[in-house]
Amino acid sequence: MRLLLFLMMVCLSATDADAKLKVLGKGERMRFDSAGFPANMKPGYDVMNTKCKACHSLERVVLAITSGIAPVTGQPFDKMATKSYGIKMLRKPNSNMSRDDIKTIIGFMNFLLDESVKP
Amino acid sequence: MQKYNKLLLFILLALPIVFVNQASAIPAFSYEHNTECTACHTIYPELNEYGEAFLKNGYVWTKKLRAPKETTPVKPVVQKPEVKGVGDQALPEQLKADSLSAEEDDDLVYAPKQRKNEPLWISGLPEKLPLSLSATLNMAYNKDAADKDKLDFSTRALSLLSGGVFRDKVSFWVKYNLYTQGAFDPAVSNTPLNTTAGSGPNAAPDIEEVAFMYRKVFETPVNIKVGRFRPKLSLWKKSNKTSVSDFATNTYQVGSSKFTLDAPEDAIEANAVIGNRLFVAAGIVDRNGQEQKERYGHISYKVGGTDLLGKEPEVDLDNEHFTDYLAITLAAYGYFGKNSGDSSFERNKFFRFGGDLDVLYMNFRCRLSGVVGKDDNPDFGSKLKTDSYVLAAQAEYMLALNLLGLVRYEYQDIGYSGVIVHRIIPAVTYAPIENTKITMEYQYQRSDNEISTVATDQKLLLGLRFTF
Numbered sequence: 391m392r393l394l395l396f397l398m399m400v401c402l403s404a405t406d407a408d409a410k411l412k413v414l415g416k417g418e419r420m421r422f423d424s425a426g427f428p429a430n431m432k433p434g435y436d437v438m439n440t441k442c443k444a445c446h447s448l449e450r451v452v453l454a455i456t457s458g459i460a461p462v463t464g465q466p467f468d469k470m471a472t473k474s475y476g477i478k479m480l481r482k483p484n485s486n487m488s489r490d491d492i493k494t495i496i497g498f499m500n501f502l503l504d505e506s507v508k509p
Numbered sequence: 510m511q512k513y514n515k516l517l518l519f520i521l522l523a524l525p526i527v528f529v530n531q532a533s534a535i536p537a538f539s540y541e542h543n544t545e546c547t548a549c550h551t552i553y554p555e556l557n558e559y560g561e562a563f564l565k566n567g568y569v570w571t572k573k574l575r576a577p578k579e580t581t582p583v584k585p586v587v588q589k590p591e592v593k594g595v596g597d598q599a600l601p602e603q604l605k606a607d608s609l610s611a612e613e614d615d616d617l618v619y620a621p622k623q624r625k626n627e628p629l630w631i632s633g634l635p636e637k638l639p640l641s642l643s644a645t646l647n648m649a650y651n652k653d654a655a656d657k658d659k660l661d662f663s664t665r666a667l668s669l670l671s672g673g674v675f676r677d678k679v680s681f682w683v684k685y686n687l688y689t690q691g692a693f694d695p696a697v698s699n700t701p702l703n704t705t706a707g708s709g710p711n712a713a714p715d716i717e718e719v720a721f722m723y724r725k726v727f728e729t730p731v732n733i734k735v736g737r738f739r740p741k742l743s744l745w746k747k748s749n750k751t752s753v754s755d756f757a758t759n760t761y762q763v764g765s766s767k768f769t770l771d772a773p774e775d776a777i778e779a780n781a782v783i784g785n786r787l788f789v790a791a792g793i794v795d796r797n798g799q800e801q802k803e804r805y806g807h808i809s810y811k812v813g814g815t816d817l818l819g820k821e822p823e824v825d826l827d828n829e830h831f832t833d834y835l836a837i838t839l840a841a842y843g844y845f846g847k848n849s850g851d852s853s854f855e856r857n858k859f860f861r862f863g864g865d866l867d868v869l870y871m872n873f874r875c876r877l878s879g880v881v882g883k884d885d886n887p888d889f890g891s892k893l894k895t896d897s898y899v900l901a902a903q904a905e906y907m908l909a910l911n912l913l914g915l916v917r918y919e920y921q922d923i924g925y926s927g928v929i930v931h932r933i934i935p936a937v938t939y940a941p942i943e944n945t946k947i948t949m950e951y952q953y954q955r956s957d958n959e960i961s962t963v964a965t966d967q968k969l970l971l972g973l974r975f976t977f
Contacts, residue, residue: 465570473826477821477824477826480826481815481833483872489829
């Protein structure tokens with residue numbers, strides 16, 4: 391079974407070499423492939439990889455961005471939602487995020503949203 | 510070689526099937542509540558702002574589904590994003606498909622229905638049996654215990670809990686006590702109230718709450734709730750706490766009357782979130798053997814913070830302002846009742862008026878609760894009119910995601926006894942895992958009559974609770 395999945399992944403990654411937004415891993419190991427990201431998105435990527443993993447894996451972020459639907463609440467995950475989710479994070483006790491972190495991460499999520507709809 | 514190629518082709522053709530089957534087995538969007546405890550709780554069962562909103566809306570997330578037209582989202586939900594690359598590709602597609610199969614109405618305000626498994630959806634059945642168990646173990650250390658039993662391990666309880674919503678229309682809540690042990694003393698234990706109880710080694714199992722709520726009657730904001738439940742009075746149900754003991758305002762009794770603000774009753778209630786920040790509830794209670802119904806009402810308003818539909822406040826990310834973190838909720842309520850003792854036809858007419866204030870600022874929260882009451886015959890005989898004044902003030906601080914410290918002061922003046930009770934209760938709650946928590950609580954109680962202190966009492970409580 392694992393072999394099949396592996397083959398499938400190899401197969402997909404080969405055919406989609408030109409894809410803008412790549413998702414790696416499965417389940418709680420799901421993450422974005424940062425290989426093609428522009429340099430100015432690096433801080434956003436770093437904040438996401440440190441602060442957003444404090445309470446949960448990045449799986450739900452990947453699902454929200456790639457499907458346009460927030461997986462827990464079923465709300466649309468668009469640019470308004472990234473701002474509102476950022477505010478939620480800012481206000482959450484012990485989320486340990488500064489205003490600058492939040493702005494960076496909103497910018498980064500908006501970038502990912504744009505990437506996810508690129509052909 | 511050719512054989513090998515055919516095999517490869519077969520595998521490649523079969524792969525999507527394997528993959529799709531796998532993806533649909535991942536319950537990413539199947540369960541409405543597929544999230545961690547801390548989405549709705551600080552440390553369970555205390556609710557956070559989202560938990561409050563979720564509860565008030567009958568267990569449905571009710572943020573606006575669509576952005577207002579003038580601010581068209583950059584990526585409209587109906588547009589199908591092309592996601593490429595490796596990983597679980599089918600899952601996002603599945604989510605999208607599920608969401609799109611819901612209504613496409615532009616004016617739709619509430620969350621889409623999730624129609625994953627059509628036969629179940631048609632039947633209104635939840636995809637997963639919504640049952641859970643909650644176990645409570647309390648230990649009390651009282652060095653002055655009258656019966657010399659200084660260390661008492663005896664408060665145990667096991668309850669069956671169930672709750673959910675059928676097709677976003679009918680929500681329900683059930684609490685059934687499978688086992689309770691230990692005398693019920695609201696000041697010292699959180700053993701669930703067991704109405705047929707007594708204090709036996711296994712008080713009879715009993716339904717504590719069974720309620721149905723018909724949501725959004727005729728597409729209005731009004732919900733109608735019927736069953737056996739706790740009438741909406743205080744902002745907080747007594748279980749909405751992290752300490753072992755309950756707020757005195759919720760649980761105090763006068764004379765022989767069993768009435769408490771938080772007692773489950775057979776009732777019908779209409780409630781509604783109005784304009785996102787106002788919550789109102791009113792209902793009538795039916796008591797056995799009594800012709801006249803009892804009445805109650807509640808009104809509360811929230812300023813700042815997440816609104817009552819779970820929507821974030823507007824925050825200017827470029828300029829810091831302290832109100833960004835501040836949320837204040839004010840409530841007022843009243844209850845007019847009449848009850849009788851177990852075996853007498855004597856009636857006690859009573860009322861309670863109360864007010865609550867909930868202030869949240871970052872990790873800090875303060876809760877104030879005050880109740881005044883009057884009973885005209887609380888021992889069902891002597892017709893001794895009794896006033897009651899009870900206050901509780903609690904400050905709590907979330908030290909970490911799983912650690913909360915609090916201190917509460919309580920004042921209880923129940924004219925009947927002529928004794929005024931003061932309590933100071935510091936407590937620390939720690940949840941090593943979100944569903945398991947341990948609380949250490951100290952209670953200092955002083956009772957004064959008009960002349961002097963008549964008694965002091967100190968207790969150390971250890972509460973262990975888990976749920977799954």
